[in-house]
Amino acid sequence: MYTLYNVKNWGSLAPHMVLEELGIPYQSAWMTPEEVRSAAFRDVSPLGLIPAMRFDDGYVMVESAAIVAFLTATHPEAGLQPEAGTSEHAAYLSWLSFLSANLYAAIRLGLLPERFAETEDERGVVSQVGLRKADQLFDLIEKRLGREGPFVLGERLSAADFYLFMLACWARPSEAALRASCPNIARLSDAVRQRPKLKAVLDAHNVMQPKD
Numbered sequence: 001m002y003t004l005y006n007v008k009n010w011g012s013l014a015p016h017m018v019l020e021e022l023g024i025p026y027q028s029a030w031m032t033p034e035e036v037r038s039a040a041f042r043d044v045s046p047l048g049l050i051p052a053m054r055f056d057d058g059y060v061m062v063e064s065a066a067i068v069a070f071l072t073a074t075h076p077e078a079g080l081q082p083e084a085g086t087s088e089h090a091a092y093l094s095w096l097s098f099l100s101a102n103l104y105a106a107i108r109l110g111l112l113p114e115r116f117a118e119t120e121d122e123r124g125v126v127s128q129v130g131l132r133k134a135d136q137l138f139d140l141i142e143k144r145l146g147r148e149g150p151f152v153l154g155e156r157l158s159a160a161d162f163y164l165f166m167l168a169c170w171a172r173p174s175e176a177a178l179r180a181s182c183p184n185i186a187r188l189s190d191a192v193r194q195r196p197k198l199k200a201v202l203d204a205h206n207v208m209q210p211k212d
Helices: 013-022 064-074 087-111 120-148 159-169 175-181 183-193 196-204
Strands: 002-006 026-030 052-054 060-062
Touching: 002 013, 013 064, 013 159, 013 196, 060 064, 064 087, 064 159, 087 120, 087 159, 120 183, 159 175, 159 183, 175 183, 183 196
Parallel strands: 002 026
Antiparallel strands: 002 052, 052 060
16 A cells, blocks of 8 residues: 655645556545645655655655656556557656656746745746746647647547646646637546546545636
8 A cells, every 4th residue: 555645736636646546555644735844744755745655665755757657557457558668658758757847847936936046036037937938838738739639648548647637737827727728738637637536536636627
């Protein structure tokens, strides 16, 4: 059994969705942002990162994309990733890394500039840069989905779509605004939202259906 350290609608959302979709035993250790910042949590995750996933042997894994990739590789029978060793699987891993290293990073700059700059003026600049970059990346993904979608890997839904869904929920000025400008991302998000196994997870994270 895995233990997922979880904060509502933080980076633990995508791994939580994958765990629920896989239907494997796990428990969710719900935390507040204040608990994540505490010294006690550093004993679990030395960098104070969410998500963190503890194994039965005590090992703790961090980084949302890595956790998603690990879970889908460990349970290939669920079909949330292409067969390992294929070019499709390589594309899946590339997309997870791209979304994490680029879009997730840009959104963090935009929403959490205090982590990257000290003065108010610097934070304003950092936030603007991050949100502008996020908009550019969403636009790139939107065009790619239009050419090769409806999902990140084409006709096949994968956990990479869960990851993109999570990031789309954080779009600014709102998810509804992103949906209006990116209908292909909106269709992908709707397909993820409609999966029956995910309803409880989305409710637990207070991820509401946006009003378009």
